[in-house]
Amino acid sequence: MNGMNPGVLDILFDPLFAEPFATGLIFAVLLPLLGCYLRLRDEWLAALAFAQTAAAGSLLAMLFGLPLALGGLAAAGLAAGLKHVFEGAARGAQGAAYAMLLLLGWGVSVLLVANLPLAERMGHALFDGQLYFTDRAHLAAAGAFAALAAFALRGLSRRLLLAHFFPDFYRARGLSERRAHFAFDLLIAGALALATMSVGVMGAFAMIFVPPLIAFAWAKSWRRSVLLAVGCGVLAYLAAFALALVLDQPFGPLLGLLLVAAGVGSALLRRLAGHD
């Protein structure tokens, strides 16, 4: 650190960025954690659809003078409800439903951005990520949601794992796991809706998709995969946060590119080590 330009340190430790940093850090832990269960269920496309739908909901909320977070959460929650309708459908039909949601969210967002000057600025912020403009309200919402998600996941984790490895475990006992799946979908939708407003649509998607991808390849147990995914997410976040500030670049794309580099590096390393 001795050789570092003092100006860079001043930027990194500027109290102005303390709240945005803490907000992003919460999502850097939460999204990879949830992403492990999403990857277990092979539903990563649903995550992208939720994030895109949340962005459209935020823009619509702005159009009607409502809080952006409310619009994002409502739209993502609605998307989770629609996904629930397709829960029993064949895997191909589920994938098609997620793709339709994704296209719906994208279409609404782009039309709003193209036709409303105010939406244009907000649209760019939502897609690029506006982490450095998040405030105490964002931090409070992220913290409260993360606490709720951690509490809910304690109860949901075993149910989700059982449903994957023993699909008839609950049915054989006369119980249904559909409510657990819906609760998990709402968690994913809520996390992505809130994360989209700070780290952006693709930044949030990268954070929920790439760290579990890396962790699943290396970990020897579920517990270790969750820890590794969270570790990858936090490291990529710290690097992206610092680089974006120092290089004066948008945070979301930098985070996405760093995670892609980590994912490709991980795959190459596995190939070189003869694992794949």
Added chain:
Amino acid sequence: MNALPLLEIEALTAGYARPVVGPLSMRLGAGEILGVAGPNGCGKSTLLAALTGSARVFSGRVCKRAGLRLSLQQQNPPEIGGVPFNAGELIALTGAGAGGLPPWLASRLGERLDRLSGGQLQFLYLWACLQAPADAVLLDEPTNNLDPDGVAFLEGALRRRAAEGAGLLVVSHDARFVGAVCSRTVRLGGSG
């Protein structure tokens, strides 16, 4: 065996779009190992699906003792490739214990499921279902992929589980295995 059965089937006809099995009547008591034998396609797995509510009951009825906890081992384990879950975690997931596992599996509890052989994976799933807290255990073709040592170990494990008071319903096309381990056997025909 207790007088009250864990499970009772009366003139059951079950299937999916159309009836596949039945009419069939049987009872499973606590501590009993009941075999259901028959050739491929005779409806053995459909019978288990009807008992767990995933197949349609066309006629007849299934009576379960109040509060009955069922555990089902499916013929084909779900796709597990790429998920970092190890053998010890799988056993713990159903609430089963690892005590009493055969040595060739006990030594591999730290291995990921996608690093195990087909026979090891089959036995692991069997164990996780057999030793889960349950009053009745339904096993669908449990000897698939198992070598003779695995089958012999399974026979002992089934007898011990029954001696502990669980009722076991074993569906298998392996007549020797069914004859060796089951106290009674119901044979299904090949027509339906």
